[in-house]
Amino acid sequence: MGNIVSYIQENQRTFAESPFNPVDSLVFSTLCYFNYEACGLVDPSSPERVLLHDVLALADWRTLTCASWLEDAKDTRAFLHVLMASRRFRGVELAFYANERSDAVEKQFSATTFVVPGRVAAQAEGAPYEGRACGMRAGRDEFACLAFRGTDGSFAGWKEDFNLCFKEVIPSQRAAAAYLSGVASAVEGPLVACGHSKGGNLAEFAALVVDEGAYARLAGVYNHDGPSFLDDPSPRIHDGRFATLLHKTVPESSAFGMILERRPDYRVVQSSALSVFQHEPFSWQVDGDDFVYQDALNRAAVFFDEALDAWLRGKTPAERERFIDTIYELFASTEASTWAEFQEGLFANTRRLLGSGTKLDAETKSFIWKTLGSLGGILKDETVRRFRPSPSTWLARRREAYDRKGRRQ
Structure with missing residues (x-):
């Protein structure tokens, strides 16, 4: 067993040789925490694509990872090194980088689109791209993975998270829906939405409310330890197709990802860390092309989740x-x-x-x-x-x- 660092190091197959999998979605959910504007190669106002490899080669890594959990994580440098040497991620390009924060409206939103050469396995029954690779450009087989950033270190970002406890919609959720719709109109081919922490909530929300055209192109939605919703954002949440699209994963001692969660369709991942530190993606255990799962949350996590839920439901x-x-x-x-x-x-x-x-x-x-x-x-x-x-x-x-x-x- 290993983690996403050992996964990248050991899995040298391209996406054409081995389709996109849940572990890849956590890798991209981690990559979207980078401060891409700091490297000087990524213009947030431009749709131009930039090779991820070039960004990693030319950027100052300390600047690239500052003001996020990556800044202090012990595996960050190893993560960057294996990405630089990875055959699987060498051809990945990034575009449509967005980074917005407003204390006035209590909003913290960031998203990055990764254009991936290769295949994404269609997850939903009747998906329009099932059984074939789809090109976003003539002569190229590729798909777009839209990764939504979780909470940064700002008070505004954390405040917006807490607002989920009493607001039906928060500003970053509206921004996520607009982002998915905008990228879908700018590219062709299949789409994947993913995110870690609040980013997982944003990916799920955007998929639930986006227009039918973009929704039909989704091949997967990955929510990694992100909270659920105060109320159902749309009737799609009860559809069979969305249930097939959605992959929600939480670590065995999850607290944050279980907030407001009422559905049983999540999977529990084993972690090498303890307690709340299991929220860090580097601690999630990987075996081959998938996570290492267990049947249920730890007793302490179930206990805290039930207590917090009772408290939330008991307050107006x-x-x-x-x-x-x-x-x-x-x-x-x-x-x-x-x-x-x-x-x-x-x-x-x-x-x-x-x-x-x-x-x-x-x-x-x-x-x-x-x-x-x-x-x-x-x-x-x-x-x-x-x-x-x-x-x-x-x-x-x-x-x-x-x-x-x-x-x-």
Whole structure:
């Protein structure tokens, strides 16, 4: 077993020789975290294609990966090295790079289209490209993989994630739908949508609401540990074709990807990391051309998911909005705009954060503590329910202890 780094290193078959698979979708979902505008080769306003290999060869890697989880991940440099040497990814081109952020409307959106030479296996029954490779240019067999970026390190990005708990649609979801529609109108051939974290939610949302023409060309939708939806974005979510298109994967201790998830059609991937650190794609276990799966989430993940879901369902959208907005305003009062900046001045920012909290009016402070208290109460009840033995189990344990005591005497 390995991860996506060892997968790239060992799988030297081209996409023409071995079609696109779920592990490839996680690779592209990771590649879309790169700051392509920083290398000077990618113009966000231009549809011109640039070889991924050229970007990796000419860009400063520190600049390329800054302000994302890749900046500190221990496998990042190995990931870049194997990509540089990869026969499979050597011919991949990127285009239609978009990177938008707005604190005013609480929006953080980025997406990259990867033009892949080769084949994508049609995933949906009756898909128009089933059984044949399709060209986006005359004489070329290729498809477009649209990768949506997950949350960056900005407060605006995290705030938009939290807004999913009370808003039916957030700005980056609208941008994702427009992006998919726009790319579909600019290229021909099959399409794949993918993303990690919030990017997985964006890929799924865009596929659900895009026009019928673009939807008919989709050959796969990959949501890697991204949250679900407060309400169903469209009736397509219940269609058999969409169920066949969608591949949702979560690590065994997933927390983020299970938020608002009500459907059972996800697969659980084994991870080499612990707890919340399993969210990092480099920790996901790979065997051959697919992930290493297990039957269910870990008990702790199921416990947290059920407790959080009960808390969310127990609060009105207005209560959730008020709580999230208040907490966000407290962090914003520190004058840091990213989590990295907050950590750089951790002591001073924490003191300022607590100081701002004490200046809140009594009603707001009471509301915050009651909200946190209700979550704590649910966690406590879930702990008791899940780990306290049933009366029959307790009686059996008592009898066993009594028997052991009698034997010792």
